[in-house]
Amino acid sequence: MVTDKRPKSRKSSNGPIVVPERTPRRFYGHGVPNVELNRLAGRLIVVEGADGSGRSTQIAMLTRWLEGNGHATAQVGLKRSTLVSEELDQAKKGNILSRTTLSLFYATDFADQLENSILPALKAGFIVLADRYTYTLMARDLVRGMDQAWLENLYSIALVPDAVFYLKVSPEILVQRNFAKDFGLDYWESGMDLGLSRDMFDSFMKYQALMAAQFERLQTTYGFSIIDGDRSAEEINLELQQKTEQVLARKREAKAGAPSRAP
Amino acid sequence: MTKTFAELKFPGRLIAVEGLDGSGKSTQIYLLKRWMEWQGLKVFFSEWNSSDIVKAATSKGKKRELLSPTTFSLIHATDFADRYERQLVPLLRAGYIVLCDRFIFTAFARDVVRGCPPEWVRGIYNFAALPDLTFFFKADLDVSLNRILDGRPQLKYFEAGMDLRLSSDPYESFRIFQGRILEQYLAMSTEFKFLVLDANQPIEAQQSVVRELIASRIDLAAFATEVSHAHRASPRPAELMPAAPAKV
Numbered sequence: 001m002v003t004d005k006r007p008k009s010r011k012s013s014n015g016p017i018v019v020p021e022r023t024p025r026r027f028y029g030h031g032v033p034n035v036e037l038n039r040l041a042g043r044l045i046v047v048e049g050a051d052g053s054g055r056s057t058q059i060a061m062l063t064r065w066l067e068g069n070g071h072a073t074a075q076v077g078l079k080r081s082t083l084v085s086e087e088l089d090q091a092k093k094g095n096i097l098s099r100t101t102l103s104l105f106y107a108t109d110f111a112d113q114l115e116n117s118i119l120p121a122l123k124a125g126f127i128v129l130a131d132r133y134t135y136t137l138m139a140r141d142l143v144r145g146m147d148q149a150w151l152e153n154l155y156s157i158a159l160v161p162d163a164v165f166y167l168k169v170s171p172e173i174l175v176q177r178n179f180a181k182d183f184g185l186d187y188w189e190s191g192m193d194l195g196l197s198r199d200m201f202d203s204f205m206k207y208q209a210l211m212a213a214q215f216e217r218l219q220t221t222y223g224f225s226i227i228d229g230d231r232s233a234e235e236i237n238l239e240l241q242q243k244t245e246q247v248l249a250r251k252r253e254a255k256a257g258a259p260s261r262a263p
Numbered sequence: 264m265t266k267t268f269a270e271l272k273f274p275g276r277l278i279a280v281e282g283l284d285g286s287g288k289s290t291q292i293y294l295l296k297r298w299m300e301w302q303g304l305k306v307f308f309s310e311w312n313s314s315d316i317v318k319a320a321t322s323k324g325k326k327r328e329l330l331s332p333t334t335f336s337l338i339h340a341t342d343f344a345d346r347y348e349r350q351l352v353p354l355l356r357a358g359y360i361v362l363c364d365r366f367i368f369t370a371f372a373r374d375v376v377r378g379c380p381p382e383w384v385r386g387i388y389n390f391a392a393l394p395d396l397t398f399f400f401k402a403d404l405d406v407s408l409n410r411i412l413d414g415r416p417q418l419k420y421f422e423a424g425m426d427l428r429l430s431s432d433p434y435e436s437f438r439i440f441q442g443r444i445l446e447q448y449l450a451m452s453t454e455f456k457f458l459v460l461d462a463n464q465p466i467e468a469q470q471s472v473v474r475e476l477i478a479s480r481i482d483l484a485a486f487a488t489e490v491s492h493a494h495r496a497s498p499r500p501a502e503l504m505p506a507a508p509a510k511v
Contacts, residue, residue, distance in 0.1 A: 029383075030379075030380040030382070030383040032331070032332075032333045033331075033332050033333070033377075033378035033379060033380075034331075034332070034378065082329060083320060083323070083324050083329050083330070083334060083338070084320045084324075084338070086320075087316065087317070087319055087320040090316075091316050096316065097316065097345060098344070098345070098348035098349055099348075100344040100347075100348055100390055101316075101317075101341055101344040101345040101348060101349075103344075104337060104340050104341040104344050104387070105317070105341045107337050107341075108320075108334055108337040108338050108341055111331070111333045111334050111337055112329070112331075112334050115331050115333065115334070116329075150386065150387075150389065150390065153382075153383060153386035153387065154386070154387055156383060157333055157383070
């Protein structure tokens with residue numbers, strides 16, 4: 001890479017530190033009991049995208065930039081709960097759970113992190129960066145034929161994030177990045193359980209196209225920011241920084257910006 | 264789902280028992296199972312919170328008191344879904360009588376008492392069909408409380424509803440918690456056509472009412488296992504022979 005052309009971060013760490021205002025919060029629906037929404041400060045920023053779309057790179061870069069600018073951050077992701085992550089891992093290895101069960105298992109994992117990581121961090125004024133959120137879980141289940149209304153009810157416990165960045169990467173580039181990383185494709189990320197093709201490469205391409213189509217459908221309901229993920233990591237991060245700055249500067253009354261509309 | 268397995272044209276039938284801890288429902292369903300086995304029926308018994316895969320996570324969550332009302336609800340739904348999809352539905356497709364010690368109504372009552380929105384809980388379980396018969400064992404609150412409190416003085420945290428902070432005394436907490444669950448059960452009794460039994464009666468008296476009700480509503484002979492069916496009713500080859508050409 002030509003270092004001279006590398007775009008710089010938007011702001012040096014020496015400027016005045018922005019203090020985010022507390023903005024109104026809501027759940028998508030029923031929410032979880034015993035939460036005082038008006039006590040949640042901080043910001044919840046979600047990064048969505050397939051494996052190999054650069055989510056973790058982007059989150060690491062965003063973290064560095066946010067912390068450099070004086071914001072405390074917390075990272076969450078799928079399958080990281082104390083409650084069920086181990087059991088979920090085991091169950092996935094054997095591919096023994098049926099789809100409703102797997103779906104509810106993931107929902108349990110999500111709820112545990114929502115209540116024990118996301119909400120407490122927001123209460124403490126952290127910027128929470130979520131490596132995937134309910135949308136990936138919904139898209140996966142929708143591809144597997146589950147009922148959208150059922151999923152919307154299930155995930156009506158979720159807090160509406162301040163921004164959702166969807167890293168959109170073409171399947172051709174995704175597959176190359178996966179090979180560059182692991183020299184192989186993941187069983188689940190290739191949707192092998194769906195029987196789309198016995199050839200893993202074919203299955204991966206088909207599955208990722210189905211996932212992208214579901215994300216596009218969900219986009220119309222949940223209003224993600226679609227980020228062109230085919231560019232270099234630095235270019236992408238510059239756009240994320242700019243959008244994150246807007247999120248941090250959002251005023252109490254502001255209604256502008258992304259995904260605050262109800263599904 | 265608002266239909267029973269019979270309404271969905273499953274060949275099998277599902278019978279559920281519900282009631283408070285200490286209402287005697289587990290004893291009753293056990294006797295029911297023995298009765299059906301005695302008759303050589305295809306019968307299977309399934310208990311709430313017993314899926315092998317999910318149980319490890321549930322007991323860890325309970326032991327370490329990690330569960331919130333939401334995760335308590337979801338992990339039990341996961342357990343139920345696993346048993347429902349991998350055991351109950353296939354067995355009902357194969358024409359079994361499935362006996363369930365607790366069904367979705369346990370979640371409807373408990374999770375709502377814990378503060379989960381009723382529509383949310385019901386929405387999660389709506390992948391499940393309704394039982395063909397649901398027996399509700401209604402004991403006086405004091406009777407069921409005493410049955411539990413006499414026999415097993417050490418109450419577990421979630422069992423006593425301690426997570427609800429109703430009282431710092433586990434016994435008092437358990438009383439209040441069970442009282443609220445009973446209210447929830449009674450409120451849905453008509454909607455889900457519970458067959459309400461007087462659980463203050465002697466065990467034998469209850470069992471005979473249950474057996475009569477089942478026999479009057481389900482053609483039990485139709486659920487005989489193939490082996491005993493063949494043993495009792497299959498004609499000898501000689502008798503079979505003349506009938507065969509007539510079918511052609």
